[in-house]
Amino acid sequence: MKKFLRLLGVAALSASLVACGAAEEETTENAAGEEGEQAETSTLVVGASAVPHTEVLEYVQPLLAEEGIELEIVTFQDYILPNQALRDGDIDANYFQTPGYLAMQLDENPDFDFVSIGAIHAEPIGVYSKEFSSLDELPEGATIIMSDSISDHGRILPIFEEAGLIELDIEEGALATVEDIVSNPKNLQFDKLQVEARMLAPSFEAGEGEAVVINTNYALEGGVDIEQYGIAFEGADVLQPNLVVVRSEDENRAEILKLVEILQSEEVQQFIIDTYDGAVIPLTGE
Numbered sequence: 001m002k003k004f005l006r007l008l009g010v011a012a013l014s015a016s017l018v019a020c021g022a023a024e025e026e027t028t029e030n031a032a033g034e035e036g037e038q039a040e041t042s043t044l045v046v047g048a049s050a051v052p053h054t055e056v057l058e059y060v061q062p063l064l065a066e067e068g069i070e071l072e073i074v075t076f077q078d079y080i081l082p083n084q085a086l087r088d089g090d091i092d093a094n095y096f097q098t099p100g101y102l103a104m105q106l107d108e109n110p111d112f113d114f115v116s117i118g119a120i121h122a123e124p125i126g127v128y129s130k131e132f133s134s135l136d137e138l139p140e141g142a143t144i145i146m147s148d149s150i151s152d153h154g155r156i157l158p159i160f161e162e163a164g165l166i167e168l169d170i171e172e173g174a175l176a177t178v179e180d181i182v183s184n185p186k187n188l189q190f191d192k193l194q195v196e197a198r199m200l201a202p203s204f205e206a207g208e209g210e211a212v213v214i215n216t217n218y219a220l221e222g223g224v225d226i227e228q229y230g231i232a233f234e235g236a237d238v239l240q241p242n243l244v245v246v247r248s249e250d251e252n253r254a255e256i257l258k259l260v261e262i263l264q265s266e267e268v269q270q271f272i273i274d275t276y277d278g279a280v281i282p283l284t285g286e
Helices: 002-015 017-038 050-065 081-088 099-108 150-162 197-205 216-221 254-263 266-276
Strands: 042-049 069-076 093-095 114-122 126-128 144-147 181-183 211-214 230-233 241-247
Touching: 042 050, 042 081, 042 254, 050 069, 050 093, 050 114, 050 216, 050 254, 050 266, 069 081, 069 254, 081 093, 081 114, 081 241, 093 254, 099 114, 099 150, 099 241, 114 254, 126 216, 144 150, 144 197, 150 211, 197 211, 197 216, 211 216, 241 254
Parallel strands: 042 069, 042 093, 144 211
Antiparallel strands: 093 241, 114 241, 126 211, 126 230
């Protein structure tokens, strides 16, 4: 097509200078149009937990489209598959995990060559109960149902220590485990029933245990009334951010950097505030 138009331009030149100008103008416009039609949109595939991560990414989709980036979202129901998919190249990035969980995964999986390229928001882990309105009301020997993920234990147990119900013997910055409990006057049962994080909300709805400690994303996904049943939460000073994680080789990839830039933008952070009403806390630019 371009060759044909150039030939037309040559013919017009031999006819007259005026005609030449018109033909060249037409040729330029047509060539520009063809180049626009041939311009390809780049594609970015991101794995995420359903709530709030997928919902935030869905909000971001049209914003990325304006930058020429087509965002494909793959929603996962657990915390294991998103990192496996990233390792295998099935996705370009994932958005669901905290620094503690990422560190544990990297330690346990030498083939995970990942880096975090941005913190987007935080989700305070909460303690939920249908019977009791505070941690102090928990009875002797109460069963506390919590995630079977050790990285979550390091976030959960300090909630109970802060309330004066247990005492932990750990070095500063270390990951707390049930074995680190050195004082437990009420004999709270933390290791009696531990389940996959995605099963915590169903356990709560089924009335299991005196209290259930639920990751906020699964509380939201499971329809748990956070305001009504939440009796204690992580302190703001210890919140762990949710990260965008990529393979090390892609940490400077333009499409991924643009994704993080938009996720950390004022518009998206305001969307998080408006949508989740404090259950999810934006962490702009961290």
